[in-house]
Amino acid sequence: MARIPATTSRVVIESESPRIDGGRFAVKSIVGEPVAVEADVFCDGHDAVAAVLRYRKTGSRRWSETRMAPIGNDRWMADFTPEELGVWQFEIEGWADRFATWLDGLDKKVAAGIDVTVDLLIGAALVSAASIRARGKPGRTLRKLATTLADTNLELTDRLEGAFSAELRTSMEDYPDRSAATRSERRYEVVVDRERAEFSTWYELFPRSWAVDPGKHGTFADVTKQLGYVADMGFDVLYLPPIHPIGVTDRKGANNGLRAGPDDPGVPWAIGSDKGGHTAINPDLGTIEDFRVLRDAASERGLEIALDVAFQCSPDHPWIKEHPEWFRSRPDGSVQYAENPPKKYQDTYPLDFETSDPRGLWLALKGVFDHWIGEGIRIFRVDNPHTKGFPFWEWVIAEIRREHPDVILLAEAFTRPKVMYRLAKVGFTQSYTYFAWRNTRHELVEYMTELDRLHDFIRPSFWPNTPDILTQQLQTGGRPMFMARYVLAATLSSNCGIYGPAFELMDHIPLTPGSEEYRDSEKYQIRTWDLDSANSLAPLITQVNKARHDHRALQRNANLTFHPADNDKIICYSKRAVGDVVLVVVSLDPDHVQSAWVDLDANAIGVDPNHQFQVHDLLTDRRYVWEGSRNFVQLDPGGIPAHVFAVRRRVRSEESFDSFL
């Protein structure tokens, strides 16, 4: 015999957004920022529907509710603003609004001169039922209104006045009949991060190259002394490659040499020696006390330390002996080293995520995070997360965030797009990107379009260089290319970073022609940098970072509009936030002066195309008055090959720069 389903509610709720993979993964947002939620809500027939957005912090018993509004084509919208870090949930509830349907019908019938005697009685019954739901004072109000509707002793006009009164409408909205309401078929999650998850400016340095006394191994104390250099440029995250003891067995020498000399410091990512593993500190850098001093001094200057988490071991790591089951063994009894055939990396042993002891391994790895969280660290740059199992990341990130929702994890996965996106879905806060290899205007526009589409779960971080990536463009493009690439990174993405001082000192010599490795890379040896060099790009970087700091439009993503320019060596785009528009023009040609007519989308930059407006170059402090949507730009590689304009529309009619806001 056919069984009737328990839920026969007439209202449909579908196509909720934002959601990732149908709700399988959480979307990302930041605290204090509204989350705009939409859904299709409708029912059969011609009845009016009503809907609320319900939301709460996960774990809270109480849902908050806010009324949704129709935006056309059966789509409804509302937003909520999470005011605390952590995981939030939302769902939608909709119901057929019999009162609204009735009121609409009454209105039409009255207009058509149709007798509404019976209709008023139907309405009175609806209002009476609401009065029972309401109780107390609102209940009494509704009861009185129901009586008015039903009272045949009253004049019709008085009864209709009651029916169409704002008081009745409001009261009925407050006490709707939701007994046959429909809920979303699943709850959706929003991971709510702190502001820095969305807006951060990273500086990566190898402390060992920062000795105040040249020729020595740099230490945390040396970095502490020179924090002003980094902070004054306007960075807010100071990222250190692994600070742990470095393996001795099969240690690499300069320029990835197979044999290390006695003074070679080794690769920081070859983690572990008899001095300890992932929770120990390389004695050459100092002590845990020195590290804490650095951390606190950085914090005072607005710099947050980010540590590198590289889950792999040198042959000397304590885990090799303590937990051989966490590594894969070879038939000859040796431990399986890392390889990407035909390449071998004998100085690195990967952890085996198919170990017979996943519980032990996973807990130990979480323990590494816990240790450094205990040392006050809240930002981690995770090395090669794509070579560890996705279920591990999904688990460990959820666990960490449950206890410390202020933790930020940057995924360093330069691999196939779907693998990178999955890492973002399972919880990484930020993600390295292909930005370094997107050079032409077409490539940049296409890539930004793709990233914008994925904005709900991936927060891109744009790096023009890293210790592993010295692009052909930087090798050959000279100073103008370094400038252009930093302006692009810092204005296309709200999260960006550089590996310095190699970047601002324009280190551009590759290991070999065609390679993207640096010659004399700090990965293998200590370098000495002339931070006071007159050629340094530090002043420009400082200006760009100040623009980022001052302009909210540059602190958000998915707010980008490209504007056509009639020269494809010139890229033009704007970013917009509430009360703020920044317009950027960059020349992609490091060799020649380039000019273009740009056709501005007036709506995107918030100006009246028929009036003058001011563009204020934040890099040079020069101001220009532009008019209409078509304007001329010229960029000289001999100067700064970019404009970063604050756009100010005219607010008074007087001819004065002050009149632009």
Added chain:
Amino acid sequence: MARIPATTSRVVIESESPRIDGGRFAVKSIVGEPVAVEADVFCDGHDAVAAVLRYRKTGSRRWSETRMAPIGNDRWMADFTPEELGVWQFEIEGWADRFATWLDGLDKKVAAGIDVTVDLLIGAALVSAASIRARGKPGRTLRKLATTLADTNLELTDRLEGAFSAELRTSMEDYPDRSAATRSERRYEVVVDRERAEFSTWYELFPRSWAVDPGKHGTFADVTKQLGYVADMGFDVLYLPPIHPIGVTDRKGANNGLRAGPDDPGVPWAIGSDKGGHTAINPDLGTIEDFRVLRDAASERGLEIALDVAFQCSPDHPWIKEHPEWFRSRPDGSVQYAENPPKKYQDTYPLDFETSDPRGLWLALKGVFDHWIGEGIRIFRVDNPHTKGFPFWEWVIAEIRREHPDVILLAEAFTRPKVMYRLAKVGFTQSYTYFAWRNTRHELVEYMTELDRLHDFIRPSFWPNTPDILTQQLQTGGRPMFMARYVLAATLSSNCGIYGPAFELMDHIPLTPGSEEYRDSEKYQIRTWDLDSANSLAPLITQVNKARHDHRALQRNANLTFHPADNDKIICYSKRAVGDVVLVVVSLDPDHVQSAWVDLDANAIGVDPNHQFQVHDLLTDRRYVWEGSRNFVQLDPGGIPAHVFAVRRRVRSEESFDSFL
């Protein structure tokens, strides 16, 4: 303490397609047609993965499996062909393929001249493990191969030969290690219909107007006598408006008059009288025996009867008294009639899907389907399904199809798009569309693009007219417009239909100017049609239907390509199926001769743009030799304002029409 999840499989399966709303609803297909399934399958690291598509008829215990193949960017594909009607399921299983990873590494190491002694032992262990999974003869083969790999007494070349042998690769593919495989996070469903769900040509007629003796009330017997007229035009579905007793109370007169005269037959959709309700037959049409005779005679001529299911009641329907709880009552004790304020339909009582007895109501409605299924009917046109609850449809269609998977239901919902799409999602086999109101080329292209996007769950049916829809175009466009609209309907959509003889006899007089209602509509009165009229479009319709019958390209959807024409009064498109291409050119201007250069997408029509090809007009039987992608067309409203070309590419070099296939 942190709990480790039970499933820690490394392989990810996501973005499976086809799926509707993340798998919430079934996709639609037809029996014997391959279902192409895709998914992203990948794992962390650099390991090779393998995947199978698993499928079965729902209820079957045994899954079939077919190996998926990579198609780039971590996407995998396979297809399966359901050979039975009903609901099928599919899911995907993927695993890290350690053997393939090993073999690939071995290949690269050998090429680089690296010692592979230990690698061969690793491979031998993998093969040995497979031999245990395999058992029997394949197990012995694998054991022998494992021994070869491991045997240090053999020459290295012999061992490598074994490693790279096709025998080993095939055997390992047959016995993979799937112990840590991942399955799709949910199972996906495919509703498998019969061919007619995808390809059908409907003819709607009011039997009461088909009296062989003019002036009488037509009967089933009259229709039986004239079946040849319909069948000879090439239709395969004969759809009858409701055949049940018509209410007397508040019966409508001619042209929707409020008072019916004594001879007015009433509206067939005002169902129910003292003669019975939805399972009874209007005695004026004949008996159930007459109906069975008609059904069988139609069947012999290749015509399948479709009945109208209109779940609403006249005031005289037996259910009003038997089940007052299925209707909404008004405060004055009357039953709530249908209304769409300020319009009232006092001759029709809607069923109340918020009844206190949903079980009783739902079962009774299902009983209506069951009754007519019992009478051999398998196609139903459902009137206004959008005014009944979606949960009811989802339930009743699943129930019907579980017992009778050959049932086809056409949803007659002319309402908001999301409501129409939801009805298709919850199970309607076919859907009426907005085709009648899509007139300009831009409108048609846009609409077809939208429908193609929804192809996995909505099967559009294109009707140029219905008893409710006499468009402005047909009212004013005359014969050329009638011709153009039928060619468009019949070649844009694999499912189409007309309301005749009004259509082929070009009835085009509206009730009032601006109305889409017919004057003297058959909905309210009996009409007399001159089926032998010399002006009839029957010959053209016959030709078009023959083209549909002969050309598989016209029997499928989502196979459409539009081709640019430099005159927007001319629309050009092609449809393609295996071994068949049809190219259609239609003039949208009923008043003037129109010509255009059309730029054919050679790839879409499967011809070599540098060689001649033949286009054979299936409406006129004329053949043209075209060359290249740019060709000239001219269409005269005085003739047939359309070409329906079979495209034949040259297969021999001789100059002969026979050389085009």
